[in-house]
Amino acid sequence: MGGNCACAAGNPLMPHTATITSVTEETGDVKTFQMVFDDPAVMENFRQKPGQVAQISVFGMGESTISITSSPTRKGFLEFSVKRVGRLTTVLHNLEPGCKVGVRGPYGNHFPYEIMKGRDLLFVGGGIGLAPLRSLIDFVLAEENRDDYGKVEIVYGARSLDDLCFKNGLMKRWPNIKNTSVYTTIDREDPAWQGHVGFVPAYLEEIAPGADNKYAITCGPPIMIKFVLSALEKLGFPDHRVITTLEMKMKCGIGKCGRCNIGSKFVCLDGPVFSLNQLKELPPEF
Amino acid sequence: MTAMLIDNGNITKFLDSVARDRLLVAPVREEDNVVMFRHVTGGEPVCLDYLNASVSPREMFFPATEKMFAFSTADGGLQPAEPAKGKRVLFGARPCDVKAILSIDPVFSGDFPDPLYLDKREKTTIVALACTNPSHRCFCATFGVDPAGAEGADLLLTQLESCYLAEAITPKGNDLLEAYRQFFSTASGGHAAEKNRLAGAAAQKVNKLDTGGIKELLDENFELPYWEELALKCLNCGICTYICPTCHCFNIMDFTRGGTGGVRCRTWDSCMFMNFTRMAGGHNPRPTRKERLRNRFMHKLKYHLDRYNLPGCVGCGRCAGACPANIDIRQIIKELREVAQNGR
Numbered sequence: 001m002g003g004n005c006a007c008a009a010g011n012p013l014m015p016h017t018a019t020i021t022s023v024t025e026e027t028g029d030v031k032t033f034q035m036v037f038d039d040p041a042v043m044e045n046f047r048q049k050p051g052q053v054a055q056i057s058v059f060g061m062g063e064s065t066i067s068i069t070s071s072p073t074r075k076g077f078l079e080f081s082v083k084r085v086g087r088l089t090t091v092l093h094n095l096e097p098g099c100k101v102g103v104r105g106p107y108g109n110h111f112p113y114e115i116m117k118g119r120d121l122l123f124v125g126g127g128i129g130l131a132p133l134r135s136l137i138d139f140v141l142a143e144e145n146r147d148d149y150g151k152v153e154i155v156y157g158a159r160s161l162d163d164l165c166f167k168n169g170l171m172k173r174w175p176n177i178k179n180t181s182v183y184t185t186i187d188r189e190d191p192a193w194q195g196h197v198g199f200v201p202a203y204l205e206e207i208a209p210g211a212d213n214k215y216a217i218t219c220g221p222p223i224m225i226k227f228v229l230s231a232l233e234k235l236g237f238p239d240h241r242v243i244t245t246l247e248m249k250m251k252c253g254i255g256k257c258g259r260c261n262i263g264s265k266f267v268c269l270d271g272p273v274f275s276l277n278q279l280k281e282l283p284p285e286f
Numbered sequence: 287m288t289a290m291l292i293d294n295g296n297i298t299k300f301l302d303s304v305a306r307d308r309l310l311v312a313p314v315r316e317e318d319n320v321v322m323f324r325h326v327t328g329g330e331p332v333c334l335d336y337l338n339a340s341v342s343p344r345e346m347f348f349p350a351t352e353k354m355f356a357f358s359t360a361d362g363g364l365q366p367a368e369p370a371k372g373k374r375v376l377f378g379a380r381p382c383d384v385k386a387i388l389s390i391d392p393v394f395s396g397d398f399p400d401p402l403y404l405d406k407r408e409k410t411t412i413v414a415l416a417c418t419n420p421s422h423r424c425f426c427a428t429f430g431v432d433p434a435g436a437e438g439a440d441l442l443l444t445q446l447e448s449c450y451l452a453e454a455i456t457p458k459g460n461d462l463l464e465a466y467r468q469f470f471s472t473a474s475g476g477h478a479a480e481k482n483r484l485a486g487a488a489a490q491k492v493n494k495l496d497t498g499g500i501k502e503l504l505d506e507n508f509e510l511p512y513w514e515e516l517a518l519k520c521l522n523c524g525i526c527t528y529i530c531p532t533c534h535c536f537n538i539m540d541f542t543r544g545g546t547g548g549v550r551c552r553t554w555d556s557c558m559f560m561n562f563t564r565m566a567g568g569h570n571p572r573p574t575r576k577e578r579l580r581n582r583f584m585h586k587l588k589y590h591l592d593r594y595n596l597p598g599c600v601g602c603g604r605c606a607g608a609c610p611a612n613i614d615i616r617q618i619i620k621e622l623r624e625v626a627q628n629g630r
Contacts (some may be wrong), residue, residue: 007399008355008364008366009355009364009366010401011354011355011366011400011401011402012398012399012400013354013538013552014355014364015364015549017361017362017363017364018362019362038362053398057550059357059358059359059362059540059550060357060359060540060542060548061540062538062539064566080426084568085566085567086567087564087566088566089566100361100362101362102357104366117359134378177443183498192298206493222569247565248563248571249562249564249565249566251536251537251538251555252536252538254397254398255393255396255398256393256394256398256400256534256536257399257535257536257537257538257552257555258534258535258536258555258557259535259555259562259563260555260563261581261585261589262571263508263584263592264589264592264593267395274599279308279383283508284508285508285571285572285577285581286571
């Protein structure tokens with residue numbers, strides 16, 4: 001684990017310098033930053049797995065833990081979709097292509113994409129929660145991996161039309177890949193929206209995807225997750241085939257600074273990806 | 287390994303000599319009778335008649351504020367902090383504090399070894415000072431610490447009638463003895479016997495609390511009304527975490543003074559503080575004093591054991607002495623035992 005981690009001067013807390021190469025405005029408060037390490041060897045050796053996270057530095061401001069939203073099948077850069085919520089993300093949002101940042105990682109475990117092989121996949125996302133799922137979606141939908149997985153269903157919702165992330169994927173790219181369905185919903189009516197209106201958990205129950213031979217992977221706001229988990233249970237998904245990824249305040253990302261623990265587990269090392277049966281073993285402190 | 291004697295009168299000379307060649311950290315009595323581990327350069331009085339220092343010597347390896355690297359905001363250029371220079375000696379650490387260093391070693395090693403900590407650790411020779419007269423506040427034996435024991439030390443000093451017995455435990459300790467041999471003389475079997483008698487008496491005297499059933503209780507019960515009761519008193523001031531020898535939490539901060547550069551440091555942090563776990567969006571998994579206090583004591587009595595199979599408390603008693611609200615881990619251990627036995 002540590003051996004594969006990109007850090008400078010042998011210090012796992014010291015990032016490598018990277019340059020922002022493009023910024024995509026996803027919504028009013030979400031931007032996707034594409035970053036490339038300044039040292040090509042660091043870029044080449046950065047081997048993340050879908051679901052892992054990295055620490056992004058804005059020097060002078062600090063660091064934040066952000067999930068890597070690009071799939072490892074897309075090489076030569078990393079993408080991070082970041083919602084503007086706090087100090088660091090606000091400063092990050094002001095950066096433009098060409099600006100220098102720091103990146104270290106990858107950290108944490110990953111989505112169990114090996115044991116998902118041969119299975120159908122159901123993604124359920126809400127708001128910025130699609131960001132970590134996107135790394136796995138693009139991984140399994142990549143041409144070289146597509147035949148390893150069965151049917152892929154993506155159920156995604158946001159508060160409004162403006163709040164839908166990854167519109168290009170949702171509207172164009174993903175629905176055109178074989179054996180892939182995308183279901184998008186927004187919370188409230190909008191004259192410009194012809195699609196479904198309603199909350200994600202209710203929409204999920206309406207679509208009623210079968211649970212046979214299928215993994216469900218979900219991420220979104222806590223209240224959505226809560227109702228999605230109960231909907232998935234009703235649909236017949238066993239706990240070990242329900243996967244989610246947790247968000248926690250982190251500083252080091254490597255199990256030392258002590259703040260992302262849930263009981264004896266550190267989310268940065270033992271997570272962020274947990275199956276529902278693992279989650280039920282943990283104290284409810286997240 | 288070698289065992290030697292050093293006369294009381296020679297200790298200062300020995301330390302002055304060490305301070306000339308190496309970075310020496312030793313207990314010093316400061317204003318208001320406060321004993322602290324300080325960098326001493328020779329000549330100043332080192333305190334030898336202390337129970338323990340107010341703040342644990344973990345600071346020698348894990349400073350309260352430590353520069354990790356300098357950065358340029360202009361071009362993202364990074365300059366790592368200079369590695370620790372030369373050999374170091376930590377003199378006078380008590381066996382509980384030495385055991386605590388062993389307890390936090392795996393935090394800073396493992397899959398992501400921390401070079402700043404490990405470098406200082408490797409370059410430091412630990413000279414422990416046996417507790418021959420532990421206080422009523424000490425309960426190190428509860429967690430398997432021998433108050434006059436040498437676990438984790440390179441050299442163990444034990445005060446005898448008119449001299450100290452110095453026992454080299456590791457090659458590093460032996461090297462230190464050899465390098466300053468002129469201050470030491472040969473020990474006899476009688477000295478070893480005297481030391482053993484004192485060590486035995488210390489082990490008899492020190493409190494050994496019964497922790498039976500506590501781990502099992504905490505394994506099974508995350509929610510206990512007891513935590514709520516206790517949290518009513520807690521001020522979340524964080525002094526317990528500041529002085530604790532096994533607390534290892536830190537924050538990472540950038541410091542700039544205008545211009546185009548700055549430094550990134552890590553600083554001690556505390557799970558007692560509300561912002562410790564508060565996320566940018568406002569969600570806080572440990573929103574009240576109850577969750578934060580529970581986390582601290584669960585860390586000491588369960589989490590650290592679960593993760594590293596090492597005690598998260600070494601019974602130094604500092605937190606019980608310093609808490610402005612009289613929250614006392616010894617009392618907590620007793621009361622958790624009662625909860626375990628009586629179900630409340």
